[in-house]
Amino acid sequence: MKLCEIGIKNFRLLQDARMRLDTTGITTILVGPNNSGKTSTIEAMLAFLQRPIKQLSINDFSLGCRDAFKKFETHVLTPPAAAAAGAPATEPPPLPALPVLSLQLKFDYDDTGPDLALAGELLMDLEDASTTVTVEIRFGPANPQQLAEAYMKDRDDDQSFADYLAVTLHDHYKLDQFKLSPDGTQAERLPDRGILQRLIRIDVVSAQRHIDDREEGSKATRLSTLLHAHYERRYKVDAPSDFKALEKTLREQSTALGPQYVKAFDGLMKGLAKFGHPESPKLTVRAELSADGLFKDTTRVYYAAIAAAGLPADGAAAAIDQAFELPERYNGLGFKNLIYIVLCLKSFREDVESDPEHRPRVHLVVVEEPEVHMHPQMQAVFVQKVSEFLAPAAGETGVQLLLTTHSSHMAANCGFAPIRYFRRNKGTVEIKDLLSFEASAKTDPEKTAMEFLRKYLTTTRCDMFFADKLVFIEGQVERMLLPRLIAALEAALRDKLTSTYVCTVEVGGAYAHLFRKLIEFLQLPALVITDLDSIDGTTKKKTPVASGHASSNATLSKWLPGSADLPKLMAAGEAEKTSGRVRVAYQVAEAAGQPCARSFEEAFVYANSAWLLANKAKLLATGDTFTHADAAALTADAYAISLPKVDFALDLLANSGWATPKYIREGLEWLAKQ
Structure with missing residues (x-):
């Protein structure tokens, strides 16, 4: 059995959110900017399934619920209109509906005995083809009428209904659980929560792990406490004879230490006796050692550290590296974090498998932000390795892994299918399912674009999943200069722009249009900065814009403005260059009557001809290029000038006072307003 879908209503940012889990593998990855609802998703499941329901508060209701509370308050406090003389009495209008917190879980099941036994209790139809069951947990008003009466009777002066609640x-408000029909229109109350405990268990490795134990007595979580858990759940069960031998050894040591303890504390005991009276109990001290206390309180993990022995003396044998052991607090946080996560996962699984009679059908393991303290290479392989580590053996409970991450390295190495993208929009959250995005490619061109995106996103960073806005640029010059341009x-x-996270994606005009579906799916504001790339109408060779007939840029012809005709492109206004939350920016004339550039470098010359000549001595790499007599001569020669792109960008970075080409400035101004 597998958990295949989660639906959450009215819980914090998740006013009406639904998320499918990846059921072909075991891992689903939640990505998105900060405060976009990833942690709230985990909190909702824990609140409804495992934590005491008393922990839910009025602050867990979505802000959108406040209007419903206000309508209820207004209705209750508004006196009913008096009936006209002789008119029949009318029924008072019904109470407005009160918000309900709910968690809906849909499960896929197999035709195996354990699955069928549990699914049979949750089925709401007799369709042979049905392979899913759905349960819903609701936290709602037990009796709205009694609540209204209690509010009228017990509220303080001018106390709002939300404050009273x-x-x-x-x-x-009470908790109820239901089984639902496949279409969700019918619900039948479940007698208790027992079936939920048999269905699913959730274990969480929290983002706040406190693994730095440099200070004794701090909140740090020592790895030895997890070793103690392993000892409790596995060693006692799997090796009972070894366990008994260990306990026997410790008892013998306790007996041997007894007389030594008496000597050590004899003076203290005599001193305490002076404060008592004749009937005071006589105190003694014993050594009581147990494996339980040994693992829990006195065990420490040590790491092997290798130290080079130095250079050997002449004629001596090669020096041998020496190994030393250091306490766990001397190890790096990244490796300690990894060990902590692995031990937690091992402990979770052993806890589930150690009680076969009460094992749930689904074991959901959540790891929040595993990338903390990890270097990029470790992040890149973590998803694969942890999925392999948790893969259940034959006969074990099915395990599913839910990762929340802000690491583009983790997102880039798992493809589209497991990624669920959280996007906050006007106080609510929408969860984008990249599995459905991948499946949406129907035509051959769309499939080609999808294959390109899959390869591109696995060879570069997936920063766009964590961004507020996107900028697509042509190449290195624009990438290096973009911060200065902003x-x-x-x-x-x-x-x-500087107060939001702007992700820069470097991709040429021939490929930028392949991102169209992904950008529209993510609904992010995006600016595409590209080149006009004018060509001759007959030979199709590059040519100045003034003598060109068309553009070879696929982004302009296949996306925005949607034409390769050069006159149309030059005449296009902002409306033709914009579609939804996407705008394209390409070269335009700096002023009326001035030529239009074909590339960034040419456009920069037109916008800064006087500055280039005045500052050519400061341009260490490219200053010798500008030997023209005056700005007019430089402008006339702009198309023919060949500038090394990276060197030119470095020269511009090293100097100030130049102007941003008009087309880029207009594009960035548009993006800033989104």
Whole structure:
């Protein structure tokens, strides 16, 4: 059995969110910017399935629920209209509906005995083809009418209904669980929560792990506590004879230490006796050693450290490296974090498998932000390795792994299918399913684009999954200069870009249009900065814009503005260059009557001809290129000038005072306003 879908309503940012889990593998990865609902998803499952329901509060209701609470309050406090003389009495209008927190879980099951036994209790139809069952847990008002009466009777002066409910929530809201029909239209109350415990168990490795134990007595979690858990769950069961031998050894040591303890504490005991009276009990001290206490309190993990022995003397044998042991707190946090996660996962699985009679059908393991302290290479392989580590053996409970991460390295090495993208929009969260995005490619061109994206995103970083806005650029020059170009904007516009996470994607104009479906799916504001790439109408060779007839740029012809005709491209306004939350920016004339550039370098010359000549001595790599008599001569020669791209970008970075080409400035101003 596998958990295949989660639905959450009215819980914090998740006003109405639904998420499918990857059931072909065992791992689903939750990505998205900070405060986009990833942790709230985990918290909702824990709140409804494992934690005491008393921990839920009025603050766990989505902000959108406040309107419903206000409508209920207004209805209750509004006196009913008096009936006209002689008119028949009318029924009072019904109470407005109150918000309900709910968690819906859908499970796929197999035709195996254990699955069928549990699924049979949850089926709501007799269709042979049905292979799913659905349960829903609701936290809602037990009796709205009684709640209304209690509010009228017990509220303080001018106390709002939301404030009253914050204090009395658990007096009026109760937890119920239901099994649902496949279409969700029918629900039948389950007698108790027992079936939920047989269905699913959740274990979490929290993002706040406190693994740094450099200070004794701090909140740090020593690895030895996890070794103790392993000892409790496995060693006692799998090796009972060895366990008995260990306990016997410790008892013998306790007996041997007894007289030594008496000597050590004899003076203290005599001193304490002076404060008593004749009937005071006589105190003694014994040594009581047990494996339980030994693992829990006195065990420490040590690491082997290799030290070179130094250079050998002449004629001597080669020096041998020496091994030393150091306490766990001397090891790096990254490796300690990895060991901690692995030990937690091992402990979770052993806890489930150690009680075969009460094993749940689904074991959901959640690891929050595993990338903490890990270097990029370790992050890149973590998903694969942890999936292999948790893969259940024959006869074991099915395990599913849920990872939340801000690491583009983790996202880049798992393909589209397991990724669930969380996007916050106007106070609510939408969960984007990249599995459905991948399946949406129907035509051959779309499949080609999808294959390109899959390869591109596995060879570069997936920063776009964590970004607020996107900028697609042509090459190295734009990438290197983009921060300076943004800094040159007016303060109000600059702040709107520098205060958000802008992801830069370097991809040429021939390929940028392949990102169209992904950008539209993610619904991120995106600016595509590309080149006009003018060509001759007959030979199809590059040519100045003034003598060109078409553009060879696939982004312009296949996406925005959707034409290869050069006159149409040059005449296009902002409306033709914009589609939804995407805008394209390509070269335009800097002023009326001036030529239009074909590339960034040419556009920069047109915008800065006087500056280039005045500052050519400062341009260490490219200054010798600008030997023209005046700005007009330089402008006339701009198309023919060949500039080494990286060297030119470095020269511009090293100097200031130049102007941003008009097309880039207009594009960045548009992006800042989104």
